[in-house]
Amino acid sequence: MEPASTPPDVVPARVVVRDAAAGDATDIRAVALAAWRLTYQNRLPPEAIERFLARAYSAERVALRIRRHRVLVAGRARADDGGWPVEAFAELAVHHDHVQLVALYVIAGLRGNGLGSALLDAVIGAFPGRDLAADVLEDNDLAEPFYAARGFTPGESHTDEVGGAPVRLRRWWLKANG
Numbered sequence: 001m002e003p004a005s006t007p008p009d010v011v012p013a014r015v016v017v018r019d020a021a022a023g024d025a026t027d028i029r030a031v032a033l034a035a036w037r038l039t040y041q042n043r044l045p046p047e048a049i050e051r052f053l054a055r056a057y058s059a060e061r062v063a064l065r066i067r068r069h070r071v072l073v074a075g076r077a078r079a080d081d082g083g084w085p086v087e088a089f090a091e092l093a094v095h096h097d098h099v100q101l102v103a104l105y106v107i108a109g110l111r112g113n114g115l116g117s118a119l120l121d122a123v124i125g126a127f128p129g130r131d132l133a134a135d136v137l138e139d140n141d142l143a144e145p146f147y148a149a150r151g152f153t154p155g156e157s158h159t160d161e162v163g164g165a166p167v168r169l170r171r172w173w174l175k176a177n178g
């Protein structure tokens, strides 16, 4: 018989966030590739997704993203030794008038565990008084409700391209002064 203890899946996991280091590149790339493929599979042509990932999330480009941008990683701490795997990341580009959330991705099976919220809280805490913007594929129903529930408001949209496919992106704003 199993020992009478609380099953691990009902113990609330402690989410940990820290700045990414060069050594996180492989894990960040794995999160990005898996999350991109699942998130956009019914929204973009598969070949456009793969073209984009090959260019924008090659090992070299991920290393460059960590060097050039502020990148945060998050994961759920293990109860035994406090160690944790990288399960989500956020990437930020600091502009003169606002901070752009370039990427925010959680491993697909782990959505809804607070990883995205913990990253967003850390981002807001890292840039007090700065407006925050995120460009979201229109009708991305995985992301729009998340941003809306956290106080972002939808702003202007523009056309861009992803792996050669045209896309409409809407900029969501979290204004520092409301």
Ligand SMILES: CC(C)(COP(=O)(O)OP(=O)(O)OC[C@H]1O[C@@H](n2cnc3c(N)ncnc32)[C@H](O)[C@@H]1OP(=O)(O)O)[C@@H](O)C(=O)NCCC(=O)NCCS
Binding pocket: 035, 039, 103, 104, 105, 106, 107, 110, 111, 112, 113, 114, 115, 116, 117, 118, 134, 135, 136, 137, 140, 142, 143, 146, 149
């Ligand atoms: C958007 C995203 C970053 C949010 O991260 P997350 O870790 O799932 O977010 P949290 O767990 O902190 O909160 C998720 C919200 O959805 C709800 N939720 C519950 N179960 C969920 C599930 N299985 N999947 C998604 N959301 C779920 C949560 O209740 C929570 O909403 P609430 O707190 O307002 O009630 C993440 O879902 C993701 O990677 N989505 C796909 C990629 C994407 O679209 N990224 C943004 C590109 S701009």
